[in-house]
Amino acid sequence: MARPRSASARLVEHVQKLGEQHPPIDLASVDFAVKDPRLLNERFGHVLDFMARVELEVDRNVLELLTLLPDPPEVDVFFYRDVWQPQEIQHGRILDELQVRLGRDNAVTDLENVGFKLKLLGALSHLGAFQDVSRMLYYLTGMATERSAVLAYNILHDGIVEMGEGAIAETVIVPIKRQEPGHYAFYQLSARHLWAELAPWQKWLVRKLRSFSFSPVGVNNPEQLADFGDVMATLGVSEDVQFVAQIARVETELLWARGHGLPVPDYIVQAFAGAVSAARERAAA
Numbered sequence: 129m130a131r132p133r134s135a136s137a138r139l140v141e142h143v144q145k146l147g148e149q150h151p152p153i154d155l156a157s158v159d160f161a162v163k164d165p166r167l168l169n170e171r172f173g174h175v176l177d178f179m180a181r182v183e184l185e186v187d188r189n190v191l192e193l194l195t196l197l198p199d200p201p202e203v204d205v206f207f208y209r210d211v212w213q214p215q216e217i218q219h220g221r222i223l224d225e226l227q228v229r230l231g232r233d234n235a236v237t238d239l240e241n242v243g244f245k246l247k248l249l250g251a252l253s254h255l256g257a258f259q260d261v262s263r264m265l266y267y268l269t270g271m272a273t274e275r276s277a278v279l280a281y282n283i284l285h286d287g288i289v290e291m292g293e294g295a296i297a298e299t300v301i302v303p304i305k306r307q308e309p310g311h312y313a314f315y316q317l318s319a320r321h322l323w324a325e326l327a328p329w330q331k332w333l334v335r336k337l338r339s340f341s342f343s344p345v346g347v348n349n350p351e352q353l354a355d356f357g358d359v360m361a362t363l364g365v366s367e368d369v370q371f372v373a374q375i376a377r378v379e380t381e382l383l384w385a386r387g388h389g390l391p392v393p394d395y396i397v398q399a400f401a402g403a404v405s406a407a408r409e410r411a412a413a
């Protein structure tokens with residue numbers, strides 16, 4: 129009788145499949161033809177810029193990972209080195225090229241500065257039991273990031289189709305958005321698997337640290353918080369409780385044992401509301 133596959137064997141299989149089915153997008157496959165560059169820039173230019181930056185900053189995210197997890201499981205290395213980074217960097221290059229063709233500047237990226245909080249967690253992670261806490265935080269961040277990407281690309285896609293910019297929708301947004309759910313699935317499987325193995329004190333610490341450190345994807349300073357608020361406004365989700373709830377769904381379920389339809393953790397609601405008001409305050413100033 130075949131033995132049931134272990135959770136980690138399933139993960140390895142998932143990563144292998146992602147690598148096989150989703151090679152990095154070739155820049156040559158993209159049709160950058162835009163009917164009305166001025167209008168596309170006006171409507172979505174800043175969204176493209178934000179997304180290009182976040183995607184390109186994958187190179188800093190890899191440095192952050194190396195800092196955070198001194199001794200990562202093999203499957204994590206396999207995922208970020210062979211699948212995730214090569215895919216994300218192409219997303220960034222394509223979006224950045226598109227915004228330049230719309231007459232904008234390249235995204236301003238930070239590819240090397242690893243923050244103090246991560247360095248501290250990384251130092252503590254030399255203790256094996258603490259590394260699992262850091263790893264859990266990494267999976268939670270990954271889940272929220274990738275879920276945000278899936279939702280944002282879906283809305284962006286519909287908006288670009290509506291504008292009649294079929295080439296961009298079909299050869300830029302569709303191929304990119306097709307690759308994000310696999311990333312989300314990797315983090316979700318990893319998070320569920322690890323959470324089940326953590327001791328009560330580790331779970332307690334994850335909840336604490338997560339409550340202090342949550343921020344929306346791509347936000348590392350007040351300026352970027354306002355940028356994120358602008359993106360939310362353009363995508364029409366500034367007041368959308370469901371948007372935030374979807375991003376937080378599995379985190380809510382795992383960490384706070386709240387079932388479907390129950391409230392999103394306060395620190396997540398506050399973080400998104402903070403972005404919306406930062407954008408409004410900046411616009412008013």
Ligand SMILES: [Fe+2]
Binds near residue numbers: 183215216
């Ligand atoms: Fe991406």
Ligand SMILES: [Fe+2]
Binds near residue numbers: 216274277307311
């Ligand atoms: Fe992704």
